[in-house]
Amino acid sequence: MEQVIANGLYLGAQYALIALGLTLIFGLMNVLNFAHGQMYVLGGFITYAIYGQLGLPFPVAVVASGISLAVIGGLMERYLFRTVIRRSHREESTMLLAAATAFFFDAVILLIFGEKQRGVPKIVKGVFNDFGVIMPYDRIVVAVLAALMILGFILFMKYSRTGRAMRALAQDRVAAQLMGIKVDRYTMIGFALGAMLAGVVGGLLVSITGVNSGIGGPISVKAFLMIMIGGAGVVGGAIAGGFILGMMESVGLTVLREYGDVTYLVIFAALMIFLAIRPNGLMGKPWG
Amino acid sequence: MITRRNTLKSAALGTVSAIALFMGSTLAAQAANEKLKIGFVGVTSGPAAAWGTSNVRSMQTLAAWYNETGGVKIGDKTYDIEIVTFDDQKDPKRAVEGMEKMAQEGIHYVVGPNVDDGAAAVRPVAEKNNIIYFPYAFPKELYTPPASNAILGMIANYQSGPAIYKYLKENKGVxxxxxxxxxxxxxxSQRDGGVAAAKALGLEVVADKDTYQNDTRDFTPVLTPIVGLNPDLLVLSGVAPANAPLLIRSARELGYEGLISTETAQDAKVIEEGAGELANGFISVGGASTPEIASDRMKEFVDRYTKMFGEYNDESNTKVYALDYILETMKANPAAIDNIDEFKKTIDTFSAPNPYVKGDSKLSYVGTTSFGQKRQISVPMVVNEYKDGAFQTLFVGSVD
Incomplete structure (x- = not known):
């Protein structure tokens, strides 16, 4: 059972980090970024190219992934989403745009990086094996980094000027504008930050799970699941959703294994019932 | 000033130019070979893209090779080979669309689809439009009478599995x-076939219900209970190349020390990057590129593929064959070029040297034991063991 809990916590940490960027963008702009998984994949491939192919240090590669995705995210907001939001009166226009960018990224990534699964050398060798728990050290490092990044993100959102501005935007866009907050500027920063988180987590996890050009869609779906559980647009909700999903997977795959692949069936059934009772997820409205 | 002389001169020049252009295009048309279109319908995008991409790239490499060296002589005509491709995205509905596209283009020979449901879905379209297709899918009903248009393009798991388990039982004490x-x-379906084969050999099956979502990225939770059972052999049934290294790595990191095998083709580079030395000893079914058995032509194929696409994929070791089977069968009976009934007649007696393997191995159609008729291409059943970034041949078998 110790192993099952450890697996769940590790999965939860990585899931929470994936969901943070998605929920940030949703909270700020009311946009479901279908390309979030593709951003994760792109971040993974950038780290693969810099660390795995060029042989530069892993932290350099992860930082490069984060910066690259932040720039891409900023440009996407400035030249795509901002334009569509201004010109279109239909909310689904941004969803269509997000879906289109997801397909576009899929095609570009496949073209540039090919169809093969890619991986990089382990960042830390060895396996922790004690107290009934087996956990490779590189997973422990990634889990700790994920936890630190989540903590850093919460502190940034709570205490920094930029974070406070973004929270104000998420709470009430018009009121924030009347209070003198530069809406366009902070929306772009928020989108870039969300994309950066996707890139960084993609870069971090390429050392554990590798990356391939086709996994963007499934990653996005899982991230949507998490923010539905926790409450879309809520940072705490994304974290809670990530850990809940991670633990449900870990426990389900152990306890229900005798019944075949019913774990996700149970998770989806539970989610439907849960959403019928709490349609806004665990934590309700954006930014609580 | 327009004079009669100038007008006549211009008219003469124009006529000469027109004749030259006409002659030029006619001569060019005469110099170029006729095109022979061969289709591909398979998955070249999404998580399983590696399966179809290695497939279609093998065909494109061979086609470019043939065209560069003057084309393929079938009967008294020489043809350039054109590969018409369609990405079915591993979706049966798309596969049907792809096969319909091939029919509209007048294509009679198609390689693919890569998976069971796609191959089953295209069957009515192929039969209605006189298309012979070469799926990489294992359902027996596709190849068993009354079905007659599908020809299995590789070795099925119910053919390789028993051979692998028997070898491991006798040689490794599994x-x-x-x-x-x-x-x-x-x-x-590959798992169910494997379980039946293992039981038939007298092996004890300790786990036969464990499954995972194909888009799983972290296999530790899935493998934790299985590793606890400590089996002598862990079979990754029908594992996609993207998932194999992740499964191997998770199993080894959880402390599993037994053997790991699969009946699907894998790529050594992918395994090396994803699992490194943890994958040493991993057993899979390959094709003809291990140094022990690869012919010079196979080596040149690998070189050409690498030059054309930047990187070779070991899965192509099994996928190099289908196009050659189509062309060699047409060479044996040129009437088959647009008549699949002639092709079917030729299948029973067809035999040609296998250019990709050292020795006197033959290309021929097999499958009588499994399907009651010859609806499978004969490829060497090369069982490989991964070691330090490359595959080594463990043993070579064959299929009737």
């Missing part, structure tokens, strides 16, 4: 086996 498969039709 007594207990655990199976794990993705929750999709191909891997599940």
């Amino acid at each position: 007594k207990t086996v655990a199976f794990i498969a993705a929750n999709e039709s191909d891997p599940l």
